[in-house]
Amino acid sequence: MxxxxxxxxxxxxxxxxxxxxxxxxxxxxxxxxxxxxxxxxxxxxxxxxxxxxxxxxxxxxxxxxxxxxxxxxxxxxxxxxxxxxxxxxxxxxxxxxxxxxxxxxxxxxxxxxxxxVGDDVLAAAVTMDKEMTKILAQRAGVLVADWISIKRFEYDDANNEKRDYEFVAKKLGHDLFVKPSNQGSSVGVSHVTNAQEYEQALKEAFKYDDKVLVEETVHGSEVETAVLGNDKPIVAGVGQITNAKGSFYTYENKYDDNSTSTLQIPADLPEGIVEKVRSNALKVYQATECSGLARIDSMLRDGDHEIVLTEVNALPGFTNISMYPKLFEEVGIPYTDLITKLIEYGMERYDHKKTLLHKHD
Ligand SMILES: Nc1ncnc2c1ncn2[C@@H]1O[C@H](COP(=O)(O)OP(=O)(O)O)[C@@H](O)[C@H]1O
Ligand SMILES: [Mg+2]
Incomplete structure (x- = not known):
């Protein structure tokens, strides 16, 4: 044995x-x-x-x-x-x-x-930072919500125009999302539609990070897919999250029993949309140099049905009812086998790195 x-x-x-x-x-x-x-x-x-x-x-x-x-x-x-x-x-x-x-x-x-197991240093760091993720995704030809970023030193400057709701709204519209660039689980994320809410949202987001993103709101439902592997990653199907009207996928909606968001796995969407979500995900996975795994989240925009990237999660929720494992189960990789594969991919990457030369002279 x-x-x-x-x-x-x-x-x-x-x-x-x-x-x-x-x-x-x-x-x-x-x-x-x-x-x-x-x-x-x-x-x-x-x-x-x-x-x-x-x-x-x-x-x-x-x-x-x-x-x-x-x-x-x-x-x-x-x-x-x-x-x-x-x-x-x-x-x-x-x-x-x-x-x-x-x-x-x-x-x-x-x-x-x-x-x-999971992403290496570079991919983990860039996907943790939502602005870096957006920049790389754009480079790969993937649509992202228009945004501005505000650094703490800019926020601390009372004359900086990015603190001014009307100035920002001129660029991005009046309907905005404010979020820490490096966070997760919707902590510090706010939806705002007026100056007072905007001010409050900036204050809240800066509790968590030194860089805050202000984004145009993308109206639609949320579509997520799961990617697994190193050099030849595989992409699962697509899951869909629909939020109650006027709400979004908050911490409570993600984890509380009385969530008003509904998950559908697989999503009941036209083939063309599913394929677009999947091909975008692969592009973003590769552009951010992911290996092992990532869950790639986007919005399916109302009206034009464009797929707009939200973020990449290097370590998505991993309970047996979480979106990532569920998406793979649905394409024939049960939870236990998924765990085995992830460990094997981690070891494969390590074995490969061992073959690289490290010059010390
Ligand atoms: N630009 C946006 N337009 C519409 N909804 C958004 C936007 N950005 C974030 N959201 C909502 O906020 C949630 C959390 O934002 P997200 O960027 O995914 O951060 P986190 O890493 O905290 O999950 C999303 O799942 C979505 O419901
Ligand atoms: Mg998210």
Whole structure:
């Protein structure tokens, strides 16, 4: 019998998506193919502590134990202790947002010289930043919502015209979305239609980031697709999210039981639209140099039915009922097999990188 692969399943972290991470890891832990993999759960607590294997296992068996101290921003430098885990063959980081999804954790794995699941440093960093994603997508010929970005130093300047709703509205229209450039799960995102709301929205978004995007509102429904793989990625079908009138896909609508948003997988849309969503997604995946996985989100615009890119998620929600796994299940890759493939893609990328020459003289 061949030896099983040891997987370090890292979850938790200090982002606003802490609870989402715990739920994703709980589902992965229960579904991973135990004939192939030995799982070592590694919980980054909300205080930034790398918990013992025993406590980590307890939390994955009963996720409620982890949600005692949510949203406390903490230093997670204890994660450096991963260097003392030589028995781990591959890391599976299921840490959303800040430090987990933005290239930082990925950089640590690179330094530790270990294979890992999901996007590498560059793709994780650029897809975490919605402005960088837009710039690269445009370059690949993919339509994005028109936007301006505001840096903190501009916001701090009372005379800067970007703080003026009428000035911004002249460029983008009166119906706007305001969001931190680097965030997730709709945290800090607002929809505004007047000066007072605009001011309030800027204040809110700057709580989370030093760069805020103001975008034209795209009216329509949300369409998402899932991409998997390295050099020859495969694209799943398309799912659709329809929000209640006057609402959008807020944190509550994403995760609360009384959500007013409805998900349809697969979407009931004409073939041409589905194909456009899929081909755009592949272009964006490649333009941002993703590997492993990403979920690519767009708006299907009312009226002209154009597909307008919203964002790329390097580490999408990964519970067994989340959009990403569901989209692959629907094209014949069950949750357990998807986990296996992701681990294999991480190891394949690592093995390839090993063949590159590193010149030190
Ligand atoms: N330009 C836009 N037009 C219409 N709706 C938007 C726009 N930008 C964001 N939204 C709404 O806000 C939600 C969250 O925005 P998004 O850019 O996806 O950030 P996050 O990373 O927090 O998910 C989207 O799912 C959508 O419902
Ligand atoms: Mg989103």
């Amino acid at each position: 061949t030896k099983k692969t040891s997987v370090g399943l890292i979850f938790g972290g200090n982002s606003s998506e802490y609870e989402v991470s715990i739920m994703s890891a709980h589902n992965i832990y229960n579904a991973i193919d135990t004939n192939k993999f030995d799982v070592y759960p590694m919980w980054i607590t909300n205080d930034g502590y790398l918990a013992s294997d025993e406590d980590s296992r307890k939390v994955l068996n009963d996720p409620k134990l982890a949600v005692s101290n949510p949203h406390k921003v903490a230093n997670i430098s204890n994660i450096i202790e991963l260097k003392d885990r030589p028995e781990i063959d591959v890391f599976f980081p299921i840490v959303h947002g800040n430090l987990g999804e933005d290239g930082c954790l990925q950089g640590l794995f690179r330094i530790l010289d270990k294979p890992f």
